[in-house]
Amino acid sequence: MFGISYIKFDSMNYVIHYKNGKVKREGRGLSFFYFTPNSSIVSIPIQSDDFQFVFHETTKDYQEVTLQGQITYKIQHPKQLAETLDFTVNHKKQYLKNDYEKIQQRIINEAQTASAGIIQRLSLKDALRKLDEIENEIFNSLQTSKTVQMLGLEILSVNVLGVTPNPEMARALEAQTRESLQKEADQAIYERRNFAVEQERMIKESELNTEIAVEEKQKQIVEKKMETDVVKQENEQVLQEMEMASSISLEEKRKELIDIKVTNEKKEADVKEYVLNASLKPYKELDWKILMAISNTGNDPSNNIALAFRELAENAEKIGNLNISPELLESIMKNKS
Numbered sequence: 001m002f003g004i005s006y007i008k009f010d011s012m013n014y015v016i017h018y019k020n021g022k023v024k025r026e027g028r029g030l031s032f033f034y035f036t037p038n039s040s041i042v043s044i045p046i047q048s049d050d051f052q053f054v055f056h057e058t059t060k061d062y063q064e065v066t067l068q069g070q071i072t073y074k075i076q077h078p079k080q081l082a083e084t085l086d087f088t089v090n091h092k093k094q095y096l097k098n099d100y101e102k103i104q105q106r107i108i109n110e111a112q113t114a115s116a117g118i119i120q121r122l123s124l125k126d127a128l129r130k131l132d133e134i135e136n137e138i139f140n141s142l143q144t145s146k147t148v149q150m151l152g153l154e155i156l157s158v159n160v161l162g163v164t165p166n167p168e169m170a171r172a173l174e175a176q177t178r179e180s181l182q183k184e185a186d187q188a189i190y191e192r193r194n195f196a197v198e199q200e201r202m203i204k205e206s207e208l209n210t211e212i213a214v215e216e217k218q219k220q221i222v223e224k225k226m227e228t229d230v231v232k233q234e235n236e237q238v239l240q241e242m243e244m245a246s247s248i249s250l251e252e253k254r255k256e257l258i259d260i261k262v263t264n265e266k267k268e269a270d271v272k273e274y275v276l277n278a279s280l281k282p283y284k285e286l287d288w289k290i291l292m293a294i295s296n297t298g299n300d301p302s303n304n305i306a307l308a309f310r311e312l313a314e315n316a317e318k319i320g321n322l323n324i325s326p327e328l329l330e331s332i333m334k335n336k337s
Contacts (some may be wrong), residue, residue, distance in 0.1 A: 063124040071111060
């Protein structure tokens with residue numbers, strides 16, 4: 001109304017209000033009234049933004065590759081960018097020009113220049129493998145780019161998603177890789193078999209070492225048993241010798257005892273002989289007939305008859321005939337009984 005309008009921006013927009021060609025106000029997320037005929041409003045988005053790129057490059061060995069990736073950036077100095085590109089908006093906050101797309105195009109140009117520089121130094125295989133190196137070089141190149149600095153931009157990240165050769169070369173590389181993988185698989189099988197053989201050898205060697213150790217232990221056991229048997233035999237021999245010594249000592253003691261006993265018995269017999277001789281000495285010179293007569297049995301008629309028969313027998317050469325009647329003998333026997 002009467003050329004006066006009201007406009008409001010969010011916090012992710014840096015706003016510059018020009019009045020009669022001079023800066024009236026500037027800042028993030030402003031809202032204000034302004035007079036349309038003599039005002040110009042610039043709105044620069046300061047949030048981060050990203051876009052994807054696809055570059056077709058040629059490697060050092062003249063092979064075409066397709067480089068795909070993504071770049072993330074944000075406007076770090078919006079006032080500096082406003083002096084380079086036109087971000088003027090109308091009262092509906094619509095851009096009067098499409099200069100925002102120029103930012104991405106200029107970044108793409110710088111990124112493609114950097115990618116071409118590094119891809120042309122690499123062979124096809126290196127380009128396929130060294131994605132991190134390509135990514136870092138593009139990022140560093142954009143960081144130091146005069147165009148990016150002039151626009152007041154900050155490159156947040158560069159991501160290389162892939163480097164792809166043309167289909168024919170891809171098939172050739174696949175075949176080569178397949179053969180290489182097959183060789184690696186064969187080598188792995190060989191190494192696995194070799195490892196299995198080595199493990200088997202180690203197991204056999206361990207078993208042999210175990211058997212040797214067992215045999216050594218058995219040998220030690222046998223030697224120990226032999227030593228034990230020798231000690232046992234020596235102990236038994238010592239015991240036998242001790243028993244024999246004890247038996248010998250006992251027999252010697254017995255012998256001494258028997259000798260003493262014999263000596264004692266001999267002495268006792270000598271004493272008895274001496275006593276008997278001393279007792280019989282008075283009767284030694286006497287006639288036996290006198291001894292018979294003085295004995296307790298001298299008065300026995302049978303003894304006297306027996307004595308008479310003995311004298312007859314002693315003087316038999318002097319007797320011519322001797323008659324003894326049965327009645328006499330019977331009477332003697334009856335008297336005896």
